[in-house]
Amino acid sequence: MAENLRMMQDIAQAESYGLILGSHASGWLPSPNAISTFSFGWDGVESNTIDIPELATTLEQSFPENNLDFTLFDACMMGTAEVFYELRNATHYCIASVMETPAAGFPYNRFFTGLYESDIDYAKICNETVQYNKENRWWGTYAAVDCTAMENVAQAIKAELKEHQSELSTLDYTQIQQYGYEKYKNFSFDLLDFIKQLNGGTIPATVENSLSQAVVAKNCLNGEEYPFVTLKIDATRYCGMGMYFPGRQIKSSWDKYCQSSVAWYNAAGWNEIQP
Template sequence: MKKWLYTLLVVVLAACSNEIPEQQPAKRSGRTVLAYLISNNKAGSLDTYLRDNVIDMYIALGNMKESCTLLVFYRPYTGDTPLSNPTLMSFYTDGRGNVNSQPVLSGDNLTFEAVCQIAQKKEYTMNSQIATDPVVMKEVFTDMQIVAPSDSYGLILGSHASGWMKGNSVQSKAFGDDDGYNIDIPDLADVLKNSFSEKLDFVLFDACMMGTAEVGYELRETTSYCIASVMETPVYGFPYDQILPYLYSENVDYSAVCHEFVSFNKTNNLWGTCAVMDCSQMENLASAVKAKLSEWQDALSSVSMQNVQQYGVGSYRYFSYDVLDFFRELGRKSGVVKTTDLNEAIASVQSALNQAVIAKDCLSGVDYDFDGVVIDGTRFCGIGMYILEEYNPYVANKTAWNDYYKQSISWYHAAGWDDLNLN
């Protein structure tokens, strides 16, 4: 009789295994990793690659030697299958080769469709709402925390992006592209701050051009660390089968995360940069930049911007310059000529960068040229920043960029640009 009841219980539980349970789950120790992926963009340009990313995350889970949880919100390309609606998928591995109580898929059985099939799921109809709407994002992040209460969270954001720039302007995407709609970075920072009671352990941007001082500064109250590239990110994204185990570690090896990303791009004959910002140090970096800009402001109009490492291509060319390389050039124009003197003169900025950028890696040299941008590894500090039209002739016609930067981006004031004498 007991055996019959046990068998019946197993059957009932198995039948419900693809639905997120209604009852409050027990809180798990350690970190839960969350992913917010948006593929509903022009012609589904990222759909194939984001699907592959989910498969790679699943592979990593299957290889974990400890139990852990992964939640993936996936906004599919309109009319796509197997997910007809935006869906929150939950995956739990026991650390013994099982995901959601089933042996890990492999070989020909390992497909996006199969991975979605075993996921515990919650669908969102959204109607006219979009995945970059702050209300929608907050709802999903709240649901994630209900599904998987945890000591802490790390967040992966995957989609198109264009750094600090305003969405729906100058062909910009800010973060996310859901049928052309985006969320601006100050608004994203507010969503994260309002959605989580504690700072996120990290935010990883699997998206273009997010590795800037402006982005890191906006996120300083929402996350401890920001992982991003200052350049455009190849569509393949991060190699999650390699990096996900690092993201579950109590003390994340951020240097290894950067190295794996850059090594993956090198293997695939691509380009790439990756850096990790300690967002708690962005105030200190802003102060160092502000002090040096004030000290050398008379030389700003003399800076030869063509001599500074820049990271943008196409319509985004000149959106971001290497922070330290800019001060090297500014120092030369200020009269600090000797290399030893120059290094000493910019030591305050270098010191602040050493604290703010805790890991970095890049593919440097002409073999990794991307649309005319060649990274000089000896000049790569990890992150970039915008140089306004008053001091940069290359953006003199970027009215929308400059106006939005001054009105909405906190770094503009924190770094002291607004205090400079423009005469």
């Protein structure tokens, strides 16, 4: 990947770049050598994959001038706090879905030329994709996130987790909007809905403000009318990104990997409240 990106920049020199990565993916989760899933990429021949921390490092090294304006993931389950935080030093904006996506991908003919604008209309990308899915009776959640603002989000979440540490062990996560289906169930919960449930139905201003700065655009389809099999997303509870709930034994291999390899784990303060 690094070599390909180097050649691309040698051939097409520019002040800034955008990157579209289209493949299979499973968000922040580790590649198959850890569990039977993959983080990003699946070439169909060698089954090559890349974990998100390695992807972030590769992008940082490939764009040392910090001029990767956006990264669009035309792939499943990349719209999580863990991914956005990991990429905070690699790309400015990230466009992704937090759930599994329709195989047809993004409708590039509806917004592609806009990606060359100095001020990209990220709301149009999300809205056009949702409209495209709606026309085809599919499903979908899409958001554009300013990854450089994820440090503030992490600090806001850290403060909430510390304040409500004693309640985490009894929090009924089955009542929180989650975005995984079948073997990915509970891999990611709506970040804002998580904090809202933790606060007994209220939303702290610090969390709301940090999210409003980070999530620059979002849209999704009503899951009752446009479900993904049995997974039905409540559009009123979709904040633009998901977050895993470590320490509740949802899946021990996920907990172990999150603790050892995902930067968000420490940034959000999970390491300070886990036994």
